[in-house]
Amino acid sequence: xxxxxxxxxxxxxxxxxxxxxxxxxxxxxxxxxxxxxxxxxxxxxxxxxxxxxxxxxxxxxxxxxxxxxxxxxxxxxxxxxxxxxxxxxxxxxxxxxxxxxxxxxxxxxxxxxxxxxxxxxxxxxxxxxxxxxxxxxxxxxxxxxxxxxxxxxxxxxxxxxxxxxxxxxxxxxxxxxxxxxxxxxxxxxxxxxxxxxxxxxxxxxxxxxxxxxxxxxxxxxxxxxxxxxxxxxxxxxxxxxxxxxxxxxxxxxxxxxxxxxxxxxxxxxxxxxxxxxxxxxxxxxxxxxxxxxxxxxxxxxxxxxxxxxxxxxxxxxxxxxxxxxxxxxxxxxxxxx
Amino acid sequence: xxxxxxxxxxxxxxxxxxxxxxxxxxxxxxxxxxxxxxxxxxxxxxxxxxxxxxxxxxxxxxxxxxxxxxxxxxxxxxxxxxxxxxxxxxxxxxxxxxxxxxxxxxxxxxxxxxxxxxxxxxxxxxxxxxxxxxxxxxxxxxxxxxxxxxxxxxxxxxxxxxxxxxxxxxxxxxxxxxxxxxxxxxxxxxxxxxxxxxxxxxxxxxxxxxxxxxxxxxxxxxxxxxxxxxxxxxxxxxxxxxxxxxxxxxxxxxxxxxxxxxxxxxxxxxxxxxxxxxxxxxxxxxxxxxxxxxxxxxxxxxxxxxxxxxxxxxxxxxxxxxxxxxxxxxxxxxxxx
DNA sequence: CTCCGGCAATAAACCGCTTTACCGAAGGCT
DNA sequence: AGCCTTCGGTAAAGCGGTTTATTGCCGGAG
Numbered sequence: 036x037x038x039x040x041x042x043x044x045x046x047x048x049x050x051x052x053x054x055x056x057x058x059x060x061x062x063x064x065x066x067x068x069x070x071x072x073x074x075x076x077x078x079x080x081x082x083x084x085x086x087x088x089x090x091x092x093x094x095x096x097x098x099x100x101x102x103x104x105x106x107x108x109x110x111x112x113x114x115x116x117x118x119x120x121x122x123x124x125x126x127x128x129x130x131x132x133x134x135x136x137x138x139x140x141x142x143x144x145x146x147x148x149x150x151x152x153x154x155x156x157x158x159x160x161x162x163x164x165x166x167x168x169x170x171x172x173x174x175x176x177x178x179x180x181x182x183x184x185x186x187x188x189x190x191x192x193x194x195x196x197x198x199x200x201x202x203x204x205x206x207x208x209x210x211x212x213x214x215x216x217x218x219x220x221x222x223x224x225x226x227x228x229x230x231x232x233x234x235x236x237x238x239x240x241x242x243x244x245x246x247x248x249x250x251x252x253x254x255x256x257x258x259x260x261x262x263x264x265x266x267x268x269x270x271x272x273x274x275x276x277x278x279x280x281x282x283x284x285x286x287x288x289x290x291x292x293x294x295x296x297x298x299x300x301x302x303x304x305x306x307x308x309x310x311x312x313x314x315x316x317x318x319x320x321x322x323x324x325x326x327x328x329x330x331x332x333x334x335x336x337x338x339x340x341x342x343x344x345x346x347x348x349x350x351x352x353x354x355x356x357x358x359x360x361x362x363x364x365x366x367x368x369x370x371x372x
Numbered sequence: 373x374x375x376x377x378x379x380x381x382x383x384x385x386x387x388x389x390x391x392x393x394x395x396x397x398x399x400x401x402x403x404x405x406x407x408x409x410x411x412x413x414x415x416x417x418x419x420x421x422x423x424x425x426x427x428x429x430x431x432x433x434x435x436x437x438x439x440x441x442x443x444x445x446x447x448x449x450x451x452x453x454x455x456x457x458x459x460x461x462x463x464x465x466x467x468x469x470x471x472x473x474x475x476x477x478x479x480x481x482x483x484x485x486x487x488x489x490x491x492x493x494x495x496x497x498x499x500x501x502x503x504x505x506x507x508x509x510x511x512x513x514x515x516x517x518x519x520x521x522x523x524x525x526x527x528x529x530x531x532x533x534x535x536x537x538x539x540x541x542x543x544x545x546x547x548x549x550x551x552x553x554x555x556x557x558x559x560x561x562x563x564x565x566x567x568x569x570x571x572x573x574x575x576x577x578x579x580x581x582x583x584x585x586x587x588x589x590x591x592x593x594x595x596x597x598x599x600x601x602x603x604x605x606x607x608x609x610x611x612x613x614x615x616x617x618x619x620x621x622x623x624x625x626x627x628x629x630x631x632x633x634x635x636x637x638x639x640x641x642x643x644x645x646x647x648x649x650x651x652x653x654x655x656x657x658x659x660x661x662x663x664x665x666x667x668x669x670x671x672x673x674x675x676x677x678x679x680x681x682x683x684x685x686x687x688x689x690x691x692x693x694x695x696x697x698x699x700x701x702x703x704x705x706x707x708x709x
Numbered sequence: 710c711t712c713c714g715g716c717a718a719t720a721a722a723c724c725g726c727t728t729t730a731c732c733g734a735a736g737g738c739t
Numbered sequence: 740a741g742c743c744t745t746c747g748g749t750a751a752a753g754c755g756g757t758t759t760a761t762t763g764c765c766g767g768a769g
Contacts, residue, residue, distance in 0.1 A: 036755095038754095038755060038756085039755065039756060039757095040755080040756095048718075048719085049718065049719045049720080050719090050755090050756080050757095051718075051719055051720080051721095051757085051758080052717085052718060052719075054756065054757060054758085055718090055757085055758085058757080060757090060758085061717085061718080062717095063717070063718080064716090064717075067717080067718085081481070081484055081485050082485065082755085082756070083485065083486050083754085083755055083756070084431075084482070084485040084486045084487045085422075085425050085426045085429065085431060085486050085754080085755075085756090086426055086724095086754065086755030086756040086757090087755080087756060087757080088422050088425070088426070088724095088756095089422045089423055089425070089426040089724050089725070089726090089754085089755080089756075089757095090723075090724050090755075090756045090757045090758085091724085091756085091757070092422065092724065094421075094422060096465065099466075103451065104441075104447055104450050104451045104454060105444070105447050105448045105450070105451035105648065106447075107442070107444050107447065107648070107649070110441055110442050110443075110444065110447035110450075111442045113441050113442070113447075113466065114440065114441045114442035114468060117441060117466050117467070117468050118468065118470075121467070121468075121475075126465045126466075126467075126482075126487065127465065127466045127467075128433065128463045128464065128465050128466070129436075129450065129454050129464045129465070129466050130454070130458070130463075130464075131451060131454050131455065131458075133455075138458075144418070145421070145463075147418055148418050148419065148420065148421040149420050149421045149422050150421045150463065285649065285652060288652060289652070311442065311444070312444070312622065312649055312653075315622060315625060315626070315652075315653050315654065316649075316652050316653065316654065317652065317653065317654030317655065317656075318654065319654075373725095375724095375725060375726085376725065376726060376727095377725080377726095385748075385749090386748070386749050386750080387725090387726080387727095387749090388727085388728080388748075388749055388750080388751095389747085389748060389749075391726065391727060391728085392727085392728085392748090395727080397727090397728085398747085398748080399747095400747070400748080401746090401747075404747080404748085419725085419726070420724085420725055420726070422724080422725080422726095423724065423725035423726040423727090423754095424725080424726060424727080425726095425754095426724085426725080426726075426727095426754050426755070426756085427725075427726045427727045427728085427753080427754050428726085428727070428754085429754065
C-alpha cells in the first residue's frame with residue numbers, strides 16, 4: 036500500500052505539494068508537476084479512500100433504505116438512484132428494512148454515525164413517532180414514496196389520490212359499480228391518499244362504498260392473496276378490485292387463479308405502480324404507472340442539493356398515469372352477475 | 373458533533389480509557405465505567421464511523437457489482453447478500469455495471485482504494501483479459517454466477533450444464549426434437565456451459581443440432597425478442613425454444629405474443645434462472661431454478677471468510693432444479709407441424 | 710539599496726478514533 | 740524490607756490524507 040508520503044519522498048517534494056497538486060488546489064511549475072505525476076505512476080499510487088473521507092469529513096456515499104430490495108418496484112428505484120449517484124461520484128449503500136422499525140432506525144443512526152452523507156428513506160409502515168423524532172429536522176434525509184409525518188425533511192411523492200381516481204374512473208367507465216379496494220396499511224400516507232381518492236371518485240359518481248369492501252393490510256403478496264380470497268367470498272361478489280400496489284395485485288392474481296376465477300372475465304383488477312414485468316402477467320395488468328426512474332433521479336438530486344445546503348422544495352409530487360392493459364372487463368350493459 | 377475526547381473530559385478520564393471501555397478491550401472498576409457510560413449517554417456520543425474506519429483500516433462494507441440491479445434475478449441476489457451482510461455488521465454498496473467494462477474496472481479500483489473491504493462481482497460479459505489482470509490474485513474478491521477467467525479468486529456458480537441438460541431432457545421427453553437455443557454471449561462461462569449441456573444432451577439422444585438454430589447474444593430482453601423473431605421465421609419452425617435466461621424468455625414471450633403465436637400451443641419455451649414472478653407470466657414459465665438466496669448467502673460467507681484470511685474453496689457449484697409450469701406443450705405422437 | 714509582491718513550496722495542525730506500550734500505586738510473598 | 744504482580748489507567752504514535760498559515764527566495768519598483 037503506497038502512501039502519499041512515499042510519493043512525496045520519491046518526487047522530492049512535501050506531501051502537501053503532492054496532495055494539493057493531485058487535488059488541483061495549487062499550480063506547480065511543469066517540471067515539478069511532472070516529477071510528481073511520474074512518481075504517482077511509477078509507484079501506482081492510489082489515494083486511500085478511508086483517509087480521504089475522514090479528513091474531508093465526507094463519506095462520499097448515500098444510503099438507500101427500502102422496505103425490500105427484491106421487490107422489482109424498489110429495485111427499479113434503486114437502479115435509477117444508483118445510476119444518478121454514480122454520475123455524481125457518490126456510492127449507494129443498500130439497506131433493506133424488511134418492514135422492521137428497528138432497521139429504519141438503524142438507517143438513521145448510521146447516518147448520524149457518518150457512515151454516509153445522506154439517506155433516501157422509503158418508509159414501510161406507519162410511524163408511531165419514534166422514527167419521526169429521530170429524523171426530526173436532521174440534514175441529509177429525503178423521504179421517497181412514503182411519509183414519516185413528524186419529520187421536517189424534503190419529500191418526493193406521487194399523486195396518489197389522482198392515481199386512485201384514474202383507476203376508479205376507468206373501472207366505472209367500464210361498467211363496474213361494485214368495486215372492492217385492497218388498500219395498504221392503515222395510517223400510511225400513500226395508502227390513505229389512495230383510499231381517499233377512491234372514495235371521493237365513487238362518491239362523485241353517486242356510488243356507495245361499503246366499508247367492509249375496503250381491506251387494509253401490508254403491501255405484500257401475502258396480504259393481496261388473503262384479501263382476494265376474502266373478496267371472492269363476498270356476496271354479492273364485487274365485479275372489480277382496485278389493489279393499491281402491484282405487489283398486492285400479484286397476490287390477488289395468484290389467489291383468484293387458485294380459485295379458478297378468471298381475470299378479467301370473472302373479476303376485474305386494477306393495480307398501482309406499474310411495476311416492471313406487470314405487462315407480462317396473465318392477464319397483462321391494467322395499472323397506475325408511477326414514474327419510477329424519475330422519482331429516483333429527483334430524490335437523489337434533492338438529497339445532494341440539500342447536502343450542499345441549497346434550499347429544496349419541502350414536497351414534490353410526481354404525476355401518475357393510467358396504463359390500460361387486459362385485466363379489466365367491459366361489462367357495460369351486462370346484467371349484474 | 374461530540375467526540376471521544378469530549379466524553380473523556382466529561383468523565384474525567386483519558387480518551388484511551390473511553391475508547392477501550394467502549395470496545396471492551398479493558399475492564400474498568402464499576403464506578404469509572406459508570407461515569408463513562410453516563411457521559412456517553414448525557415452527551416449523546418456516537419463514534420464517528422469515518423474515523424473508526426480509518427484507524428481500523430476497515431471500511432466495514434462490501435460492494436456488490438451486478439450487471440443491473442433492476443433485473444429481478446440480481447435484485448433477489450442483492451437482497452440475500454444484504455441480509456447476510458447486515459447480520460455480520462457489514463454494509464453493502466451497490467454498483468450496477470450496466471454491462472460496461474469500465475464500470476467493472478471501477479469496482480475493482482474502488483476496492484483497491486479501500487472504499488470497501490470486499491467485492492462480490494457478477495460479471496456481465498466475456499473479459500478480454502483486462503479485468504482478469506486487475507483482479508489477479510487480489511484478496512477480497514469473489515466471483516458470483518459468472519466467470520472472469522484469468523482471476524485467481526473464489527467462485528460460486530451453479531451447475532449450468534446440468535441445468536441445460538434437465539431443460540433439454542424435459543423438452544425431449546415432451547416430444548420435441550427440433551429445439552432452438554437462445555444462448556448468452558459467446559465466451560461467457562455460464563453461456564458456454566449451458567450450450568455445451570444442451571448439445572451434449574441432444575447428441576445423447578441422437579438428435580442433431582443445427583448451428584443456425586443456436587443464437588448468441590446478450591442476456592437482455594431485447595436480444596430475447598430479436599432472437600424469437602428470427603426463430604419464428606425459421607422453416608421448418610422449431611417446436612421449442614430453450615432460452616438460457618429468464619430475462620431472455622421475457623423478450624421471447626413478448627415477441628411471440630406480438631406475432632400472434634401461442635406459447636406453448638405454437639411453440640414451447642423453457643427458461644433458465646426461475647426469476648421471481650416467472651410463475652405469473654402468461655404462460656407460467658417452465659424454467660431451471662437457481663437457488664438464488666443460497667447463492668447470495670454463500671457468496672457473502674466465502675467473501676468474509678477470505679477477508680479473515682481463511683482458505684475457501686476455489687469453486688463452489690450449487691445445484692439447479694427443473695421447475696415445470698405451463699410453457700411446454702406435450703407433442704408426443706403429434707405429427708410434425 | 711531597500712522594500713514589496715508574488716511564486717514555489719512546506720510545516721504542522723487536524724480529522725476522530727485505535728492501539729501499543731508503559732507507568733505508578735497498592736497489595737501479596739518471601 | 741525488598742521484589743513481583745495486579746490493578747487502573749494513560750501518553751503518544753499512528754491511520755493517510757487535507758488545509759491553513761507561513762517561509763524563503765527572487766525580481767522589479769521606488
